[in-house]
Amino acid sequence: MHRLRDFVLSRLSGEAPAPRFPAFRFMRKGTAKARPGEAALSHREKLRRLREILFANIVMAGEIPAPTGGEWRITRFLSDRFTESGLAHLSLDQAGNIAGVLPGRTGGRTLLVVAHVDKIWSEGDDHTVSVGVGQMSGRGLADNGLGVAALATLPLILEELDVELDANLVLLGTTRSFGRGDLAGMRFFLENSGQPIDAALCLEGIDLERLSYASLGMARGEITVSTTGEGAESGVVATLAALVRSLLDIHGREEPETRILVGSVEAGSGHSVPPRGGVVRFEIRSHKAGRVARVEEEIAALVAAAEEREGEGIEVHLEMIAHRRPGNLGASHPLVKKARETLALLGIDSHVVPSVSELALLLDHGIPALTLGITKGENRHSPEETIRLEPIFDGLAQIVAMLQFLDTLDSASEPS
Amino acid sequence: MPDLDQRISRWLETNTFHHSEFWDMQELVRAKREAGLTISLCIPTLNEEKTIGKEIIVFKSELMDRYPLLDEIAVIDSGSTDRTLEIAESFGADTYLSSEILPQYGSKPGKGENLWKAIHQLRGDILCYVDADIKNIHAKFASALVAPLIYRPEIQYVKAFYDRPLAVSDDLRPSGGGRVTEILVRPLFSMFFPELTALIQPLSGEYAVRREVLEQLPFPVGYGVETSHLIDLYRTGGLDAFAQTDLDNRVHRNQPTRDLGRMAFGILQTFVKRLRDYGMVKDLPELHGLFRQFQAEGHRHEQITREILEEERPPMITLPEYRERHGR
Numbered sequence: 001m002h003r004l005r006d007f008v009l010s011r012l013s014g015e016a017p018a019p020r021f022p023a024f025r026f027m028r029k030g031t032a033k034a035r036p037g038e039a040a041l042s043h044r045e046k047l048r049r050l051r052e053i054l055f056a057n058i059v060m061a062g063e064i065p066a067p068t069g070g071e072w073r074i075t076r077f078l079s080d081r082f083t084e085s086g087l088a089h090l091s092l093d094q095a096g097n098i099a100g101v102l103p104g105r106t107g108g109r110t111l112l113v114v115a116h117v118d119k120i121w122s123e124g125d126d127h128t129v130s131v132g133v134g135q136m137s138g139r140g141l142a143d144n145g146l147g148v149a150a151l152a153t154l155p156l157i158l159e160e161l162d163v164e165l166d167a168n169l170v171l172l173g174t175t176r177s178f179g180r181g182d183l184a185g186m187r188f189f190l191e192n193s194g195q196p197i198d199a200a201l202c203l204e205g206i207d208l209e210r211l212s213y214a215s216l217g218m219a220r221g222e223i224t225v226s227t228t229g230e231g232a233e234s235g236v237v238a239t240l241a242a243l244v245r246s247l248l249d250i251h252g253r254e255e256p257e258t259r260i261l262v263g264s265v266e267a268g269s270g271h272s273v274p275p276r277g278g279v280v281r282f283e284i285r286s287h288k289a290g291r292v293a294r295v296e297e298e299i300a301a302l303v304a305a306a307e308e309r310e311g312e313g314i315e316v317h318l319e320m321i322a323h324r325r326p327g328n329l330g331a332s333h334p335l336v337k338k339a340r341e342t343l344a345l346l347g348i349d350s351h352v353v354p355s356v357s358e359l360a361l362l363l364d365h366g367i368p369a370l371t372l373g374i375t376k377g378e379n380r381h382s383p384e385e386t387i388r389l390e391p392i393f394d395g396l397a398q399i400v401a402m403l404q405f406l407d408t409l410d411s412a413s414e415p416s
Numbered sequence: 417m418p419d420l421d422q423r424i425s426r427w428l429e430t431n432t433f434h435h436s437e438f439w440d441m442q443e444l445v446r447a448k449r450e451a452g453l454t455i456s457l458c459i460p461t462l463n464e465e466k467t468i469g470k471e472i473i474v475f476k477s478e479l480m481d482r483y484p485l486l487d488e489i490a491v492i493d494s495g496s497t498d499r500t501l502e503i504a505e506s507f508g509a510d511t512y513l514s515s516e517i518l519p520q521y522g523s524k525p526g527k528g529e530n531l532w533k534a535i536h537q538l539r540g541d542i543l544c545y546v547d548a549d550i551k552n553i554h555a556k557f558a559s560a561l562v563a564p565l566i567y568r569p570e571i572q573y574v575k576a577f578y579d580r581p582l583a584v585s586d587d588l589r590p591s592g593g594g595r596v597t598e599i600l601v602r603p604l605f606s607m608f609f610p611e612l613t614a615l616i617q618p619l620s621g622e623y624a625v626r627r628e629v630l631e632q633l634p635f636p637v638g639y640g641v642e643t644s645h646l647i648d649l650y651r652t653g654g655l656d657a658f659a660q661t662d663l664d665n666r667v668h669r670n671q672p673t674r675d676l677g678r679m680a681f682g683i684l685q686t687f688v689k690r691l692r693d694y695g696m697v698k699d700l701p702e703l704h705g706l707f708r709q710f711q712a713e714g715h716r717h718e719q720i721t722r723e724i725l726e727e728e729r730p731p732m733i734t735l736p737e738y739r740e741r742h743g744r
Contacts (some may be wrong), residue, residue, distance in 0.1 A: 052473060053477045053481050056476075056477030063552070128551045128552070130469075131469030131473060131503070131507075132469065
């Protein structure tokens with residue numbers, strides 16, 4: 001128990017630090033896998049002993065600006081925490097991802113826990129975290145400051161709970177997940193790590209009740225409209241408005257499982273000057289294979305028609321910046337069933353939420369994976385993003401119980 | 417003057433630190449243990465529910481659980497009407513009402529009262545005071561202030577200053593304190609205690625002090641407490657008793673100019689009292705304790721008066737209860 005603190009104290013007293021894993025491996029053998037599902041309840045109580053360290057990690061991870069493409073400070077924070085925990089093979093790859101390995105007892109298999117480190121907010125936004133009774137709030141706390149903090153604290157959590165896995169555990173903070181980032185960090189890791197992954201968990205701050213085992217097909221695009229200024233009295237406003245209307249018309253015609261989300265429309269900078277340029281950002285999501293590509297073709301035709309209709313003086317351009325293929329682990333997969341059981345044991349009603357994040361790439365690579373939420377919260381992606389503190393212990397207990405279950409899962413029994 | 421300039425330059429070189437010099441927390445904790453010191457952190461509060469929770473979480477996690485530098489974290493409250501104490505307690509701080517410490521001596525309004533009573537209540541050989549309204553709190557706000565006291569036994573009193581440049585040109589940048597420092601305290605120090613001008617932010621609310629110094633100092637209960645500390649310790653220990661640490665930046669509430677006027681009035685009272693007590697000025701008339709400000713309403717100006725009397729608490733060492741509790 002408290003080996004991290006013991007390690008610090010041994011350093012202070014001048015003693016050489018004991019190797020972290022071998023002795024522990026011998027002492028704990030056979031204890032960690034006992035009834036892992038039910039262990040979630042006792043985990044939850046024991047985890048409260050790490051309250052201050054966990055909450056401080058949330059504050060620190062929350063207050064570090066980490067815009068997509070500018071994540072170096074938050075990866076350094078993770079790197080420091082991983083180093084203090086004595087993780088092996090700490091690495092910062094070309095994509096800026098930070099990874100560390102907690103070696104398992106046998107090391108025959110490898111499990112991955114991943115959290116994206118970037119936030120939707122820009123460098124200059126106020127990232128101050130406010131701490132109130134039972135909750136914290138601030139930009140990017142739920143997505144994904146809490147996920148990063150949980151990843152940073154996970155080695156200590158496993159130590160506090162006396163859990164040691166047979167499998168090697170890779171802890172990974174990935175960069176460039178949002179927008180044009182298009183999961184570049186996760187993609188780079190999967191294509192270049194050379195490390196076969198047997199199963200994975202993706203961590204998101206909220207929502208605890210979510211059960212994400214399927215990824216949607218997705219395409220993300222931007223339609224840019226610009227004018228040279230000659231003969232276009234209203235600038236690009238009319239063209240943009242027509243394009244948005246057309247996108248919404250397509251959305252209205254589609255079956256419920258296919259959606260077109262118009263995420264932002266930007267143009268102009270004041271009240272009286274017609275804008276000379278503008279952009280519409282949208283996302284197509286669908287459960288159905290091939291449906292996203294068909295809608296994408298329809299939008300390309302729409303853009304071509306708009307350009308022809310507007311004639312000279314106005315240019316309309318479509319750029320698709322991200323794609324995901326739909327994937328589904330299947331409701332009957334043992335991993336999904338165990339996750340549902342664990343949440344039920346913790347008294348949490350789960351609901352299925354498809355994902356378009358890291359989970360999509362993992363499933364696309366044939367890796368059984370789930371996305372887990374850590375706590376309950378409100379106002380996601382607003383300046384007042386709020387996470388509740390008490391349910392965090394449920395979320396962390398769920399993560400540990402799932403890791404213990406994955407550790408027992410015989411790869412031969414996993415559905416393909 | 418060249419002598420004075422040299423003394424200040426030498427002090428700036430030897431007794432001014434940057435927090436990054438104390439990055440090695442393991443080494444700092446080792447040195448603290450070797451020196452046999454205990455350290456108490458005191459956060460004086462009055463309605464600070466928005467920021468107190470975060471301060472407690474960060475200090476407790478980083479400087480008690482992760483690196484055992486602090487032996488005690490205490491909130492001493494002047495009677496908050498919001499949830500300050502509830503939040504501080506829920507995150508593991510020891511919480512005290514200032515009025516319940518040494519109640520036989522009564523209770524006076526003001527932050528200085530909390531700081532004075534902390535000397536009695538807390539146990540540490542070093543007391544580190546940190547204001548509760550810091551938005552960008554970090555462990556360095558305490559660790560980098562106690563570090564010079566741990567490493568350098570001759571240093572008695574360490575002040576924080578905040579000097580992060582927004583843009584650097586030729587590596588030169590103006591250094592300064594807040595508005596009250598620059599237009600009141602620094603001019604006064606320049607006239608009467610020129611060596612003390614070397615302290616870049618003399619009014620900063622973050623400082624760490626050895627108990628044997630604190631217990632000897634009288635405490636104005638209001639705005640003048642920091643100024644009086646500097647003058648009183650300077651008179652006995654000289655500039656070399658002080659050090660200062662650059663903590664880069666501090667984000668906090670900005671005070672309205674009207675409040676700064678009251679603050680300046682209180683500080684000036686304390687300053688003039690020190691000049692008189694130390695025989696540096698003579699034949700001063702009785703000074704008014706009524707501060708006058710004006711508020712315009714159309715073409716009419718309304719007078720707003722407020723009585724500001726900088727009462728002082730005696731050195732803690734003079735109290736028998738204190739001597740008994742701390743074995744002095």
